[in-house]
Amino acid sequence: MKAFFKLSESVKLLILSFLVGLCSGGAAVVLEKTIALVQGCFHSGHFLFPAIGMLLSLLIVRYVVKDNIGHGVTKVLLAVSRNESRIKAHNMWSSLLTSALTIGFGGSVGAEAPIVYTGAAFGSNIARKAKLSYKGMTVLLGCGAAGAIAGIFKAPLAGVLFTLEILLFNISMSSIMPLLISTLTATVVSYIFVGTESPFACTLAPFSLENLPFYLVLGVFCGGVSLYFTRFTLWLEDRIQKHLRSPWVRWMVCAAGLGLLVYLFPPLFGEGYDSVSRLLGGEELSPFKSPWGLPLFLVLVLLLKVVSMTLTNAGGGVGGTFGPTLFEGAILGFIIARSSNLLGIALPEQNFALVGMAGLMAGVMQAPMTAIFLIAEITGGYDLLLPLILCATVSYGVTRIRERYSIYTKRIAQSGDLLTHDNDQAVLTLLKTRDLVRDKYPRLREDAALEDVSQLISESTAAVFPVLDSDGRFVGMLEMDDIRKHMFESETFGKLRVRDLMHAPLDFVFEDEKMESVMRKFDRTGVWRLPVITHERIYLGFISRSRILAAYREELKLITSED
Numbered sequence: 301m302k303a304f305f306k307l308s309e310s311v312k313l314l315i316l317s318f319l320v321g322l323c324s325g326g327a328a329v330v331l332e333k334t335i336a337l338v339q340g341c342f343h344s345g346h347f348l349f350p351a352i353g354m355l356l357s358l359l360i361v362r363y364v365v366k367d368n369i370g371h372g373v374t375k376v377l378l379a380v381s382r383n384e385s386r387i388k389a390h391n392m393w394s395s396l397l398t399s400a401l402t403i404g405f406g407g408s409v410g411a412e413a414p415i416v417y418t419g420a421a422f423g424s425n426i427a428r429k430a431k432l433s434y435k436g437m438t439v440l441l442g443c444g445a446a447g448a449i450a451g452i453f454k455a456p457l458a459g460v461l462f463t464l465e466i467l468l469f470n471i472s473m474s475s476i477m478p479l480l481i482s483t484l485t486a487t488v489v490s491y492i493f494v495g496t497e498s499p500f501a502c503t504l505a506p507f508s509l510e511n512l513p514f515y516l517v518l519g520v521f522c523g524g525v526s527l528y529f530t531r532f533t534l535w536l537e538d539r540i541q542k543h544l545r546s547p548w549v550r551w552m553v554c555a556a557g558l559g560l561l562v563y564l565f566p567p568l569f570g571e572g573y574d575s576v577s578r579l580l581g582g583e584e585l586s587p588f589k590s591p592w593g594l595p596l597f598l599v600l601v602l603l604l605k606v607v608s609m610t611l612t613n614a615g616g617g618v619g620g621t622f623g624p625t626l627f628e629g630a631i632l633g634f635i636i637a638r639s640s641n642l643l644g645i646a647l648p649e650q651n652f653a654l655v656g657m658a659g660l661m662a663g664v665m666q667a668p669m670t671a672i673f674l675i676a677e678i679t680g681g682y683d684l685l686l687p688l689i690l691c692a693t694v695s696y697g698v699t700r701i702r703e704r705y706s707i708y709t710k711r712i713a714q715s716g717d718l719l720t721h722d723n724d725q726a727v728l729t730l731l732k733t734r735d736l737v738r739d740k741y742p743r744l745r746e747d748a749a750l751e752d753v754s755q756l757i758s759e760s761t762a763a764v765f766p767v768l769d770s771d772g773r774f775v776g777m778l779e780m781d782d783i784r785k786h787m788f789e790s791e792t793f794g795k796l797r798v799r800d801l802m803h804a805p806l807d808f809v810f811e812d813e814k815m816e817s818v819m820r821k822f823d824r825t826g827v828w829r830l831p832v833i834t835h836e837r838i839y840l841g842f843i844s845r846s847r848i849l850a851a852y853r854e855e856l857k858l859i860t861s862e863d
Contacts, residue, residue, distance in 0.1 A: 338404025353405025410623020523698025526663025
C-alpha cells in the first residue's frame with residue numbers, strides 16, 4: 301500500500317480508474333437486477349404500485365439518508381463546482397436503493413441519473429481515500445459517471461462522451477485514458493452478468509437517402525418537444541414545491557395523480573422501455589382499433605410522460621430524466637412515421653423511433669455527440685449514423701435558439717455555479733470568495749478619536765483601515781492618504797474622530813458572492829481592493845485584485861496541466 305502512495309498521480313489514476321469501472325459497472329448491474337426483482341415480486345403495471353415505491357423512497361431519504369439525493373446529474377455538477385468534487389459516501393448506495401424501489405414499483409422515471417450519481421460517488425470517495433488532488437478527484441468522479449452509463453447501456457463510447465459533453469468537465473486529453481479504462485471495464489462487467497445483447501436491438505430497414513428530408517423534419521419536432529420537456533418539467537416541479545410544502549401532502553397528491561395517469565395510460569408505468577421495445581418489435585400499444593387511434597393515443601402519452609415523471613420525483617421518488625427522454629424520443633419518432641404511413645408516405649417506423657431517441661436526447665440534454673453514439677451503440681444501428689447525425693444536430697440547433705441550457709444545467713447556471721469548457725469561466729466558477737478574504741487590516745471604531753488610534757495606524761503597514769460600529773458592522777473605510785494630510789495640523793488633529801475622515805467604499809463584496817460578480821465590481825469601480833461583508837454587514841476583511849489573480853493562475857494551472 302505504501303508503494304501505491306509513492307506513485308505519480310497519473311499512474312494512480314490509471315489503476316484507480318479500473319477499480320472505479322468495476323464498482324460503477326457492478327452498481328449498474330445491481331440496479332438493473334434489483335429493479336427486475338422488485339417488478340417480479342408484484343403484478344407489474346398496477347396503477348397503485350407507484351405510490352408504494354414513492355413512499356418507501358421518501359421514508360428512506362427522510363429517516364435514513366437524511367439528505368437530498370434527487371436530480372443525480374445536477375448533483376454531480378454541483379459537487380464539482382461547489383464542493384471540490386466531494387460526494388458523500390452514502391451516495392454509493394442511497395441513490396441506487398431508492399431509485400430501484402421507485403422504478404421497480406412503477407415510478408415513471410429513469411434509472412440513469414441515479415446510477416450516474418452512484419458511479420460518481422464511487423469515483424469521488426475512492427479518490428479521497430487515495431488522497432488525489434482536486435483535478436484527480438474530478439477525473440475519477442467522471443470515470444465513475446462514465447462507467448455507470450457504459451454499464452447500464454453497454455455503451456463504452458457513449459459513457460466517455462457523456463462525461464465530456466454533458467458533465468462539462470474541464471479535463472485535459474491525458475484524462476481520456478482513465479475514462480476509457482473505466483467505461484471498458486464497466487461494459488465488460490455488464491456483459492458478464494447481464495449478457496451482450498443490445499438493450500434496444502431490433503430489425504432495421506435499409507437506410508434510404510430519400511428519407512433524409514423526413515429525418516430533418518423529425519429533428520425540428522424533436523427540438524420543439526425538447527423545449528416543452530425542459531421548461532414544463534422545471535415549471536411544474538417548482539409549482540408543486542411552492543404550493544405543497546409538506547412532503548406527505550406532496551406524496552399523497554403526486555401519488556394520486558400518477559396513479560390516475562398510469563391507469564388511463566399504461567405505457568407511463570415505469571421507465572417505459574418495455575413500451576419502446578414493443579414499438580420497435582412492431583406491437584400495437586393502443587386499445588383503439590381505429591388506424592389513427594395509436595398515433596393519437598401516443599401523442600397524449602408523449603405530453604403526459606413529462607407530468608408523470610415530475611409527479612414521481614416531486615412526490616418522493618428518486619429517478620432521472622434520461623430514461624423518459626429516450627422514451628419520448630422513440631414515441632415521437634414512431635408517431636411521425638406512423639402518421640406518414642397512414643397518409644401514404646412510406647417511412648420505416650422502427651428507424652424513426654430510434655432516430656427520435658437521439659433527437660430528443662440531443663435537445664433536452666444539449667449533447668448531440670452523446671445522443672448520436674449512445675443510440676448507435678445501444679441499438680446496433682450504425683447503419684443509421686447519417687440520420688442520427690442529421691436529426692440530433694437539427695434538434696440541438698432548434699433547442700439552442702430558444703434555450704441556452706440543458707435540463708441538467710439550467711438551474712445551476714442561474715445560481716452561477718455552472719462549469720463550462722471555457723477555461724476562464726471554469727476558473728472563476730471554481731474560485732470561492734470566502735477563500736480569498738484577508739483580514740490583516742487593523743479595525744477602527746467610528747467613534748474613536750483620531751489621536752487615540754494614531755499609534756495603531758503608525759505601527760501598521762496597511763494602506764486602508766476598516767471602520768466598524770459597536771456591533772462590528774462595516775460603516776466605512778479610512779485610507780492613509782486621508783489621515784496624512786491632517787497629521788501635522790495639531791490644532792485640528794486632536795479634535796477629529798474616525799467618522800470625520802472615513803468614506804464609503806465604491807462597492808461591497810458579500811462572502812458568498814460568485815467570483816464572476818466580484819470581478820465585474822472590480823472592473824466597474826477600478827479600485828484595487830474591496831471590503832467583504834456578510835449579508836448583515838458584519839465585516840470579514842478585504843479582497844484584492846492581486847490575490848484573485850494569484851489564485852486564478854494557480855487554479856488555471858491545476859485544470860489545464862497534462863501530467
